[in-house]
Amino acid sequence: MTTIAAARAKAETGERLSLADAMTLYQENDLLFLAACARRMKEKKSGRKVFYTVNRHINLTNICRSHCPLCAFQVGQDDPRGFVLEAEDIDRITAEARTVKNLSEVHIVSALHPDKPFSYYLDVVRRVKAALPQVDVKAFTPVEIVNFARQTGKSIREILELLREAGLDSLPGGGAEILSDRVRRIICPNKATAAEWIETMKTAHRLGIQTNASILYGHVETVEERLQHLITLRDIQDETHGFQAFMLFPFHPAHTELGQTYHLQRVGSWEDLKMMALSRLILDNFDHVKAFWVMLTMPVAQLALGFGADDLDGTIGEEKIIHAAGAKTGRGITRTMLRRIICEAGFEPVERDTFYQAIGGQPAEQTEEKEAVRCD
Numbered sequence: 446m447t448t449i450a451a452a453r454a455k456a457e458t459g460e461r462l463s464l465a466d467a468m469t470l471y472q473e474n475d476l477l478f479l480a481a482c483a484r485r486m487k488e489k490k491s492g493r494k495v496f497y498t499v500n501r502h503i504n505l506t507n508i509c510r511s512h513c514p515l516c517a518f519q520v521g522q523d524d525p526r527g528f529v530l531e532a533e534d535i536d537r538i539t540a541e542a543r544t545v546k547n548l549s550e551v552h553i554v555s556a557l558h559p560d561k562p563f564s565y566y567l568d569v570v571r572r573v574k575a576a577l578p579q580v581d582v583k584a585f586t587p588v589e590i591v592n593f594a595r596q597t598g599k600s601i602r603e604i605l606e607l608l609r610e611a612g613l614d615s616l617p618g619g620g621a622e623i624l625s626d627r628v629r630r631i632i633c634p635n636k637a638t639a640a641e642w643i644e645t646m647k648t649a650h651r652l653g654i655q656t657n658a659s660i661l662y663g664h665v666e667t668v669e670e671r672l673q674h675l676i677t678l679r680d681i682q683d684e685t686h687g688f689q690a691f692m693l694f695p696f697h698p699a700h701t702e703l704g705q706t707y708h709l710q711r712v713g714s715w716e717d718l719k720m721m722a723l724s725r726l727i728l729d730n731f732d733h734v735k736a737f738w739v740m741l742t743m744p745v746a747q748l749a750l751g752f753g754a755d756d757l758d759g760t761i762g763e764e765k766i767i768h769a770a771g772a773k774t775g776r777g778i779t780r781t782m783l784r785r786i787i788c789e790a791g792f793e794p795v796e797r798d799t800f801y802q803a804i805g806g807q808p809a810e811q812t813e814e815k816e817a818v819r820c821d
Contacts, residue, residue, distance in 0.1 A: 483753030574612025618657030650687025725753025
């Protein structure tokens, strides 16, 4: 049995944590100790830098055949709230996006529409890439990739190859939820299994397509399942080295069937920050851990920079899925605000692209705004 002293010693020195070590540290609940250890590991990875990007989210449709209890975004095909973006909508969005200074990423995720063929999604990627050739197209979670494979009878590898030919650059990390089929049978029984999610990520990495990874916590999972999820991600990264960054998604239960059935409440900021620090310590082979402000709220995301996070994600533009579940954060933020938040926490803001290459030069803000976000 792992002792507290042994687990703490590993955390302090950055030695790899076992599941038993992680459980011990979680149960000890010494948040400031975890913060100090996680911050040391973050600074070994990226020094004083904290990254952000100028990106744009596109949610193609909310009409979904899966009807997952965890989701407040989805609607049925006959629901008047349903929408589908068509070619002219994509053209309008990309025309607007061309006016954004230093836009580096378009992030596309969607529901599992019962009728839209795979050719529709290929066309979306082609249109976005043709309109914004300098922008990285980060599109479709493994859940969507598996759905395309089921629709077409093609393999996951074939689907990814076709998307890459159309202009796909990388995959987001969503749909992982908890990589336990016990949990998935409750929260998302009609989506990809844990094994299918893992297969999709490994296949993408073997093809040279980099991805993110994530966790959705604070619902029906046990703490052990939560921590085992992180170790599973670490094992994949040991094998493929294809994950760019990890993101924590606290579950927002409002307006969801799952929240109502299990009388769930959103976990508190203590739990968010403890999970942030433990994630940074467990995922010792990940270079970057994001504090996704849309999910965490900006005050907690800013605090998370002292708990191992080194990235605030980006300006977003517009996001529908998380807000449908009850998130109260704004739907977008300026680069000036992101820089100010990072500087206030004592770190150096670095504007990046999808692949963590720094964007050269200062953003084209007004002079008084640039002065307001100087860190010296």
